[in-house]
Amino acid sequence: MRLTRYAAAAAALGVVLTGCSSEAGDQAQDAAENTVEVQEDVSFEAGTTMAEINEAGVLRVGTKIDQPGFGLANTEGTPEGFDVEMAKIIAAELGLSEDQIEFTETVSANREPFIQNGQVDIVIATYTINDTRKQVVDFAGPYYEAGQDIMVASGNPEGIEGPDDLAGLNVCSVEGSTPAENIRTNYPEATLTLYDVYSKCADDLLNGNVDAVTTDNVILTGLVAGNPDAFELVGNPFTEEPYGIGLTLGDTEFRDFLNDTLEQSFEDGSWEAAWDATAGAITGEPAPEPPAVDRY
Numbered sequence: 001m002r003l004t005r006y007a008a009a010a011a012a013l014g015v016v017l018t019g020c021s022s023e024a025g026d027q028a029q030d031a032a033e034n035t036v037e038v039q040e041d042v043s044f045e046a047g048t049t050m051a052e053i054n055e056a057g058v059l060r061v062g063t064k065i066d067q068p069g070f071g072l073a074n075t076e077g078t079p080e081g082f083d084v085e086m087a088k089i090i091a092a093e094l095g096l097s098e099d100q101i102e103f104t105e106t107v108s109a110n111r112e113p114f115i116q117n118g119q120v121d122i123v124i125a126t127y128t129i130n131d132t133r134k135q136v137v138d139f140a141g142p143y144y145e146a147g148q149d150i151m152v153a154s155g156n157p158e159g160i161e162g163p164d165d166l167a168g169l170n171v172c173s174v175e176g177s178t179p180a181e182n183i184r185t186n187y188p189e190a191t192l193t194l195y196d197v198y199s200k201c202a203d204d205l206l207n208g209n210v211d212a213v214t215t216d217n218v219i220l221t222g223l224v225a226g227n228p229d230a231f232e233l234v235g236n237p238f239t240e241e242p243y244g245i246g247l248t249l250g251d252t253e254f255r256d257f258l259n260d261t262l263e264q265s266f267e268d269g270s271w272e273a274a275w276d277a278t279a280g281a282i283t284g285e286p287a288p289e290p291p292a293v294d295r296y
């Protein structure tokens with residue numbers, strides 16, 4: 001119920017962010033227009049991924065669609081959230097409007113294959129940069145630093161304060177995610193239930209099938225916001241999850257372009273505006289300091 005209401009609110013926000021409504025006086029709209037301005041006169045060296053995407057007139061982006069604040073499908077099925085705003089910022093620098101972004105749902109486990117198979121140009125999907133993934137895809141960023149945390153039923157009936165307290169309990173996460181791997185490897189006394197998406201874990205917690213859900217704090221914050229009477233966040237992050245933009249391994253020119261674009265968005269206010277309009281609107285927190293881009 002709350003989730004649906006949030007989706008409706010986000011949809012309304014989306015209208016403001018497109019900057020194409022008639023209410024030109026709206027301050028938020030002005031801010032969005034100032035910060036995510038599509039570059040009209042772009043030119044890229046022939047043969048580069050930037051030139052190819054610009055010529056194709058489509059940026060194909062893999063993202064989540066069930067994570068409030070980062071990537072959540074609105075009532076029309078269009079994803080909205082901080083990751084989606086990052087995609088708009090990238091598209092604008094490629095000379096493409098947000099209407100020229102083709103979003104495909106990626107779940108945690110299929111992000112690398114979608115990039116490797118060329119099904120998407122980039123993945124922006126609460127996607128942690130790590131050495132295992134770097135063997136098969138490249139990353140621009142980070143553009144945000146999250147941390148693994150735990151969501152429990154309201155009132156925290158099992159008294160869970162951190163991952164050690166999960167021993168002997170049922171905890172839910174998602175296949176192919178770093179939080180699931182962390183529990184499997186470092187907290188084997190917890191019983192792990194795995195789904196393809198986190199919204200199914202939230203359903204299991206609601207129904208009492210599991211005692212806890214674990215993933216990144218910002219994802220859990222979005223789920224708590226969707227059902228604040230039923231859920232609460234433990235609020236004790238125990239890993240570092242730097243979010244990157246996944247792209248084809250070895251495409252250095254494109255990675256440099258993405259990193260340049262991210263750094264520019266940190267400077268010109270568009271990254272902060274994206275935060276304020278999406279994840280920040282849920283957490284009520286101001287945008288943090290942007291992380292330092294890692295040009296590894």
Ligand code: GLU
Pocket residue numbers: 108125126127128174176177178179215216219241
């Ligand atoms: N950031 C973590 C990961 O990339 C967890 C979130 C997710 O599954 O998208 O695996």
